[in-house]
Amino acid sequence: MSDIFEIEDLRLTYSDNNESLRGVSMRIPEHAITVLFGPAGGGKSTLLRVLNRLNDLADVKQVSGRVLFHGQDLLSPTVDVVELRRKVGIVFSRPAPLPLSIYENVCYGLRIMGERRKARLDEAVERGLRQAMLWEEVYDRLDASGFALSGGQQQRLCLARTLALQPEVVLLDEPTSALDPISTARIEEMMQTLKDVYTIVIAPHNVQQAARVADQAAFFLQGELIEWGDRGQIFVRPRDRRTQEYIEGRFG
Amino acid sequence: MNERPMMLSSVNRQGLTPRRVQQLGYGLLRLISLITVLPIFLVVVYIVVRGVPSIDWEFLTAMPREGMRAGGILPAIIGTVYLTLGTAVFAVPLGVAAGVYIAEYAADNAWTRLIRIAIINLAGIPSVVYGLFGFGLFVIFLGFGTSILAASLTLAIMTLPVIISTTEEALRSVPQSFRVVSISLGATRWQTIWRVVLPQALPGILTGVILGLERAAGETAPILFTGAAFFLPRLPQSPLDATMALPYHIFVISTQVPGMPVQIQFGTVLVLLVFVLGMNLVATLIRSRARARREW
Amino acid sequence: MTRQTKQTAPQQDRLVTLLIRLSGYSSILLVTLIFIFLMKEGLPALADVGIGELFTDRWYPIEGYFGILPLISGSLIVTLGAMLVSVPLGVGTAIYLSEVAPSSTREVVKPLVEVLAGLPSVVLGFLGIIAAAPLLRRLLDLPTGLTAFAGALLLGLIAIPTIVSIAEDALNTVPAAYRQAALAVGATPWQTIWGVTLPAARSGVLTAVMLGMGRALGETMAVMMVTGNAPTLPHGLDALFMPVRTMTATIASEMGEVATGSAHYQVLFLIGIVLFLFSLVVNVLASSVSFRQRKRAERLLS
Numbered sequence: 001m002s003d004i005f006e007i008e009d010l011r012l013t014y015s016d017n018n019e020s021l022r023g024v025s026m027r028i029p030e031h032a033i034t035v036l037f038g039p040a041g042g043g044k045s046t047l048l049r050v051l052n053r054l055n056d057l058a059d060v061k062q063v064s065g066r067v068l069f070h071g072q073d074l075l076s077p078t079v080d081v082v083e084l085r086r087k088v089g090i091v092f093s094r095p096a097p098l099p100l101s102i103y104e105n106v107c108y109g110l111r112i113m114g115e116r117r118k119a120r121l122d123e124a125v126e127r128g129l130r131q132a133m134l135w136e137e138v139y140d141r142l143d144a145s146g147f148a149l150s151g152g153q154q155q156r157l158c159l160a161r162t163l164a165l166q167p168e169v170v171l172l173d174e175p176t177s178a179l180d181p182i183s184t185a186r187i188e189e190m191m192q193t194l195k196d197v198y199t200i201v202i203a204p205h206n207v208q209q210a211a212r213v214a215d216q217a218a219f220f221l222q223g224e225l226i227e228w229g230d231r232g233q234i235f236v237r238p239r240d241r242r243t244q245e246y247i248e249g250r251f252g
Numbered sequence: 253m254n255e256r257p258m259m260l261s262s263v264n265r266q267g268l269t270p271r272r273v274q275q276l277g278y279g280l281l282r283l284i285s286l287i288t289v290l291p292i293f294l295v296v297v298y299i300v301v302r303g304v305p306s307i308d309w310e311f312l313t314a315m316p317r318e319g320m321r322a323g324g325i326l327p328a329i330i331g332t333v334y335l336t337l338g339t340a341v342f343a344v345p346l347g348v349a350a351g352v353y354i355a356e357y358a359a360d361n362a363w364t365r366l367i368r369i370a371i372i373n374l375a376g377i378p379s380v381v382y383g384l385f386g387f388g389l390f391v392i393f394l395g396f397g398t399s400i401l402a403a404s405l406t407l408a409i410m411t412l413p414v415i416i417s418t419t420e421e422a423l424r425s426v427p428q429s430f431r432v433v434s435i436s437l438g439a440t441r442w443q444t445i446w447r448v449v450l451p452q453a454l455p456g457i458l459t460g461v462i463l464g465l466e467r468a469a470g471e472t473a474p475i476l477f478t479g480a481a482f483f484l485p486r487l488p489q490s491p492l493d494a495t496m497a498l499p500y501h502i503f504v505i506s507t508q509v510p511g512m513p514v515q516i517q518f519g520t521v522l523v524l525l526v527f528v529l530g531m532n533l534v535a536t537l538i539r540s541r542a543r544a545r546r547e548w
Numbered sequence: 549m550t551r552q553t554k555q556t557a558p559q560q561d562r563l564v565t566l567l568i569r570l571s572g573y574s575s576i577l578l579v580t581l582i583f584i585f586l587m588k589e590g591l592p593a594l595a596d597v598g599i600g601e602l603f604t605d606r607w608y609p610i611e612g613y614f615g616i617l618p619l620i621s622g623s624l625i626v627t628l629g630a631m632l633v634s635v636p637l638g639v640g641t642a643i644y645l646s647e648v649a650p651s652s653t654r655e656v657v658k659p660l661v662e663v664l665a666g667l668p669s670v671v672l673g674f675l676g677i678i679a680a681a682p683l684l685r686r687l688l689d690l691p692t693g694l695t696a697f698a699g700a701l702l703l704g705l706i707a708i709p710t711i712v713s714i715a716e717d718a719l720n721t722v723p724a725a726y727r728q729a730a731l732a733v734g735a736t737p738w739q740t741i742w743g744v745t746l747p748a749a750r751s752g753v754l755t756a757v758m759l760g761m762g763r764a765l766g767e768t769m770a771v772m773m774v775t776g777n778a779p780t781l782p783h784g785l786d787a788l789f790m791p792v793r794t795m796t797a798t799i800a801s802e803m804g805e806v807a808t809g810s811a812h813y814q815v816l817f818l819i820g821i822v823l824f825l826f827s828l829v830v831n832v833l834a835s836s837v838s839f840r841q842r843k844r845a846e847r848l849l850s
Contacts, residue, residue, distance in 0.1 A: 270736045270738070270739060271736065273736070273738060273739075274736045274737060274738035274739075277738045277741075278648055278738065280640070281640055281643055281644040281648055282644065282648075284636065284637055284640030284641060284644065285640065285641045285644040285645070285649070285657060287637060288637045288638070288640075288641045288661070288708055288712075289641075289656075289657055289660045289661070291705060292660045292661070292663055292664045292667075293660060295667070295671075295672075295675060296663065298675070298679070299671070299675075345571075346571050346574060349567060349568045349571030349572070350568075350571040350572050350574055350575060352568050352571075352572075353568045353569055353571055353572025353573075354572060357565070357568060357569065357572065358572060363573075366576055367572060367573065367575055367576055368835075369832065369835065370575040370576040370578070370579045371575045372831050372832070372834075372835045373579050373827070373828055373831055373832070374575055374578060374579060375831070376759070376762050376766070376827040376828070376830065376831035377582065377766070377823075377824060377827050378765070378766025378767070378768065378796055378823050378824075378827060379766065379768055380766070380768040380796045380799050380800050380820075380823070381582070381586070381766070381799075381820045381823050381824055381827075382582075383799070383800070383803070384585075384586065384589075384799060384803070384816070384817060384820040385581075385582045385585050385586065385820075387803070388585040388586075388588070388589050388817070389581065389585055392808060393585075409578055409582075412574075412575065412578070413575070416575065440558070440561045441561075441565070442560075442561045442564050442565060443561070463666075466666055467666070469668075470666070470667070470668025470669075470670070470671075471668065472668070472669070472670050472768070472769045473768040473769055473796070473800055476800055476803065476804065477803050477804055499668050499670045499769075500670075502668075502670045502671065502674055503670050503673070503769060503773070506670075506673070506674045506677055506678070506773070507677070507773060514678070517674065517678070521671055521674055524668060524670075524671060525667075525671060528666050528667070528668060529663060529666060531666075532662065532663065532666045536659070536662075
């Protein structure tokens with residue numbers, strides 16, 4: 001299994017002088033589920049947003065270190081961020097449909113790329129919705145508004161929208177935090193099939209979810225990466241006492 | 253618990269209990285609001301009642317005759333339509349683009365503050381000063397003469413701040429998450445604005461545009477020396493022609509022409525009122541329809 | 549598959565972004581242009597007519613008297629008179645709408661105020677001539693109804709929508725917690741309005757009053773039609789019931805008759821400069837008041 005991201009001594013400070021990442025170094029392997037977990041404010045979300053440069057939109061004061069994507073530093077100013085974001089998609093914690101129809105939501109990324117051929121769009125919409133296990137529920141009302149769906153369906157719609165671009169990596173930022181247990185289970189189940197095709201990096205909703213879905217795991221505490229490794233190592237024999245305490249539910 | 257209210261009321265035994273004061277105060281506020289609103293209501297009713305009998309097909313579609321003391325007001329109606337459209341042509345693209353810049357691109361720095369101050373000032377400049385400026389720049393310096401073109405440009409600059417501010421406000425009301433999602437899917441900032449943000453802000457922008465044009469349509473001072481004609485017994489043939497316009501025509505027939513039949517005056521005022529309040533109504537309808545349809 | 553779109557999209561993007569940026573800066577350009585043009589046409593008056601001559605009390609351009617004091621004082625009288633009408637009515641209505649009125653009443657009052665905002669000033673001027681002035685003449689037993697007083701009444705009406713909408717906004721942005729705190733310690737709603745809500749919205753209400761004043765000062769057609777157009781320097785309080793002439797009305801009524809570049813023409817532009825500077829001061833002051841308020845609100849919240 002080769003590594004798709006190599007992160008070396010990544011530091012990031014927000015404009016209000018809050019340092020959100022303090023020297024993070026880790027690798028993220030291809031075709032696996034990597035879990036970034038830890039208490040809120042630990043830097044998981046920030047790291048996710050670095051991976052597709054969505055942090056460009058935030059009030060970031062300073063970034064240093066290197067984040068290699070296929071060996072190329074994605075923090076470099078010459079990186080084509082549009083191209084990067086197509087390869088590294090993200091799904092947010094709250095379901096966020098665009099104010100468009102279901103169909104247009106899913107093919108939004110392709111339309112942005114300039115794709116006009118109806119057949120290609122149809123194909124991508126169906127593929128995305130099937131992969132997100134939403135096709136059966138919506139195929140007869142693709143023209144309905146994305147907002148007409150339930151919360152769980154909306155979140156799968158957002159996943160479908162990301163998948164329709166056929167990215168290499170899918171970032172999931174607490175994707176189930178606004179969902180009920182049944183929808184959560186569906187999304188977790190889906191991740192296991194998706195990892196054959198995509199690399200998945202997820203900031204999970206809680207430790208239990210982390211333990212359920214992880215192939216690889218990294219524990220973050222207040223901007224620091226405490227330790228990282230494969231599932232067995234982190235969840236069965238953590239090296240650091242703080243990791244152990246967090247997993248056992250003593251804080252967080 | 254039970255004693256405190258009694259203590260309070262005993263302090264104010266003189267008869268003016270807080271309750272009583274409040275009743276009087278509220279009564280006063282109601283009275284003030286009534287005094288504010290009643291004249292508006294009366295003005296509109298008065299104009300409608302006195303104006304309606306003057307309106308017939310000829311009045312709306314014929315040229316003025318006998319030194320404007322008879323016939324219709326067609327050239328003034330058409331002129332106001334031309335001026336309003338001309339204003340829209342210049343003010344809408346520039347104003348909407350400027351609103352987009354301030355809401356979506358501008359950083360929080362000294363330049364942006366300067367832009368804001370400039371807009372506030374544009375909004376505050378007296379309309380007659382716009383007239384002077386339009387005369388100096390468009391009529392004389394650029395040589396457009398007294399024309400629809402010069403008057404429209406002058407009105408457009410005057411309308412600009414309204415369109416800019418309402419556009420900015422409409423864009424800011426669109427949830428930030430739409431922008432983040434669009435960008436995360438590989439869209440550029442402009443693609444995001446064009447495909448997601450602007451369509452959502454459109455009703456708000458349209459409302460602002462119409463309200464701005466409504467003001468332009470009713471203005472007299474800016475067109476006095478830039479494009480308004482006292483009397484023209486024909487319709488303007490090109491943007492470089494001067495034109496009659498309803499507001500200026502009202503001024504003319506109520507102060508400059510002796511022996512003016514009062515029904516023509518009221519008829520003309522009513523036509524302008526319908527024109528302007530009609531635009532207002534359209535703006536209100538767009539706004540409330542959009543509110544009802546909004547999903548977010 | 550994306551090769552050629554990838555090439556053109558950023559270019560198109562850059563062009564559009566450039567145009568938008570230029571539009572954004574256009575208002576600075578326009579204000580500067582307006583100022584330059586007024587100066588270019590108006591400043592020579594200082595040399596040609598002379599500052600001493602300008603600040604005299606005789607405005608009679610045909611014979612070469614260009615004293616603008618009567619015009620400035622005419623504007624001030626009418627504007628102050630208008631504020632006496634519009635401040636109590638406007639602020640009172642704003643308080644009523646924001647603090648007292650049931651929503652059904654609000655839905656009638658607010659559109660009516662908007663209608664007033666949309667009424668062209670010539671329409672009000674026309675009604676002033678045809679209805680208000682004769683009425684005033686009879687009621688007050690004056691030689692003519694076309695006086696500063698009639699102008700002040702009309703201008704008061706014209707300034708009301710500005711004051712109502714901005715003051716109401718200011719009152720609405722007072723956090724509900726302030727009111728609840730006052731009510732919780734036993735204040736009546738009326739005491740809460742005077743003791744808490746109005747003071748908290750003070751600077752917004754002040755902004756409203758100033759912008760209303762700016763609106764009245766710059767108004768042209770209605771005042772020109774009803775104030776009687778007599779450019780004389782007022783001497784006492786009774787000036788309110790005599791004909792006057794404002795700066796705006798002077799420009800509007802004389803600009804059409806002057807020869808481009810003549811002394812009279814230059815002085816009219818100079819009056820334009822005075823009006824421009826008045827409105828500049830009023831608006832910058834008004835906006836700095838509200839800016840300061842917002843900054844303080846941010847400090848309180850963080």
